[in-house]
Amino acid sequence: MPKNHDYVQHDCDHYDGHRNNHLGKRKYSDGADICIVGAGAAGGVLAYELSKAGFKVVVIDAGPFWNPQTDFASDELSMQSLAWNDTRLVAGSDPLSMGHNNSGRGVGGGTVHFTGVFYRFHESDFMVKTVDGVADDWPIRYEDLEPYYAKIEKDIAVSGPKHFPWGPFQGPYPYPEREPISANALIFREGCAKLGLKSTVAPLAILSAPFDGRPPCINRGFCNQGCLPNAKFSTLIHHIPKAIKHGAEVLSDCMVTHVDVDKTGLVTGVTFVHDDKEYFQKAKITIISAFCIETPRLLLHSACPQFPDGLANSSGMVGKELMTHSAHDIFAKFHDEVRIYKGTPVLAVSQDFYETDQSRGFVRGYTFNAHGSRPLGLAKNLVAKAGIWGQKLYDIMRDYNFFAQITMVGEVLPNVNNSVTLSDEKDEYGMPRPLVTFGYSVNDNKLIAHAVAKANDILEAAGGKPAFVIPDTGHLMGTCRMGNDPSTSVVDGFCRSHDIPNLYICSAAAFVTSGGGNPTETVMAIAARTADHIIEEASKGE
Amino acid sequence: MQENRTRYPGYDLLKEKDHWDDHTRAIVLKRLGPFEKHKFLNQHEADLIAAIAKHILYDERKELLDYVLHHIDNKLSSPIGEDQRKVGTPDQKVLIREGLKALDKLAQKQYGAPFLEVDPQPQLLLLSALAAGKAAPMTEWQTIPQKELFKKLATQITSAYYSHPTVWSEIGYGGPAYPRGYVRVEKGLTDPWEAKRNAQES
């Protein structure tokens, strides 16, 4: 990383209240029990659970250890720095936008700038092949994650409705639902009611009342720029500080460039770079929680004589079946002001279209989130994704306050052609830049068309005039899918790699299908389950 | 281009700056200038981008365009990546530098003069052609994909412009909101300091 890449340098070495910039004097420089690469949603949960269980844990993250009070700002442009800005090459019929759109960088990972919408997946999500005859079933079922969903919700005091009318979990959530809700959310609920659709206040990883020394949300609406008051959960402010108290060490601003393997084919640890200098972290177990692009890049780049096609890749599935969610934004204009900058961006939702309905002509479904936008995000997407500029852009932005917005979260089916591979271009570490290829399938496009029409119906029923649609995507999943068959999957149901017993790959990368709702609660539930599994295996003396 | 710039003529968001946290205030106020000398762009390149920005933004005000140029110059002189780049497209520094040269050549070819010496109407036509990837054939387009060039310029220009406090005031955006937050978020309600519409408007 170029030196001035991080305008925030909070040293690199954090444990027990120490901050030590000498990486030679690391707490576990002689070797840790567990090394976790990536301190995001999954990495944070793993670090917390495993350090609490008494393991010597080291967490390594490529980005800074943010201090919300001094590093975050109520500003979109400057807070693009929370994203993984390193250039990825993109290709395919629908090339993805990366950066702030889907990738976090630094302690907390994507949870630092996520919107906080917090769903469980439904039962059908884990058995898409059985139910709909497409894609593949997961090696785990809803019941396997159920206790972990409940645990995560309680651990971070998720707020939500008393009754949630979709899926196996019907509420109540640990904390009361947010109120009041914004004008945009209310308009959405009014539109749904007129059409006989169910809607609720959003389940959110955002506090509706004080919890764990943190205050409730003040509705400033900058969740995607990092929450200044700490009302929104992130692993940066929740799991990681607790893990440090339990003895974990966090190495921030340290880019892992290689996963190292010994002659017997076991992982010995990882190589990382800090300030142009290379270090080695030894560990008995290594867990890669580096999300969906950097995980396969690292595994493929770590190819060695024992594993010439990259680590954990005997199936050839590392980097394959990258998924996103179709996330088109649908806007309608209203006579009175809506002011979509106000309040938590998502405060009302509907999952009435979540499950397959054969009469619609496609399989699987989607969620609707009533969604706010700020000026930069809106104008930039209008230009880059909807091709609107000049006087038309100006006309829309002048009436910024008069638009209401719904964002869909549509299931995207896995496809082997959607992938992360290594390109010929090198980055500043000499690592090949990832090539990210993506295109929608026929089913994906039919689903999108259905959702866009329905969203317009809702906005029209609420008194709006359909105005424009911004084609967009959100979230990433897959590239190291789980499965029972080592010839078609990378990890088992506990995120342990089929090929290397002391290598785990645990993040959104393990997803088999994308589901039709925001994914992070499922990422965290999977991580908590993986942690339990590792603890159990250790107690058996493995 | 200056008619009816705003539905909130009396609103100046900068009057609220004492209610913002220090970090945010420092970031936003820097956008008012003065700006340091450009580190990457030469004068001709800066003039070209300013001319392009007038069309993209439908605005000609110098103080806003100055900030737009400052932002783009910063981006191009920074080692930070560009999030994503389409395969077959060069690094943004090359894309913009070579792309601007190609634009001048295109103008010369079609209108017999470099871009800045062509009237606004044909300038707009040239940009529309780039945006659609349908500019007159030139060998340059083999290494400088037209649509990517347009998109890169247009997104950078728009991102800066819609981050300027003057523009925030004009569109009636509340701007930074920490530590104060919003008390009245419900439909139809505004906090006392938020933008209020022109009373004459229906």
Ligand SMILES: Cc1cc2nc3c(=O)[nH]c(=O)nc-3n(C[C@H](O)[C@H](O)[C@H](O)COP(=O)(O)OP(=O)(O)OC[C@H]3O[C@@H](n4cnc5c(N)ncnc54)[C@H](O)[C@@H]3O)c2cc1C
């Ligand atoms: C704008 C936005 C809004 C979102 N909103 C929602 C929402 O409302 N609800 C929801 O459920 N989800 C949302 N998400 C998605 C959510 O952020 C992700 O699902 C989640 O963060 C994924 O968790 P993860 O652990 O797999 O990866 P991440 O949280 O991305 O963590 C990966 C970490 O690995 C680090 N890393 C990567 N490579 C290396 C390396 N080589 N060396 C060291 N460290 C490395 C990164 O710095 C990062 O910190 C949103 C995402 C974005 C971007």
Ligand code: SF4
């Ligand atoms: S809206 Fe609430 S949760 Fe989101 S950033 Fe603001 S205070 Fe934090």
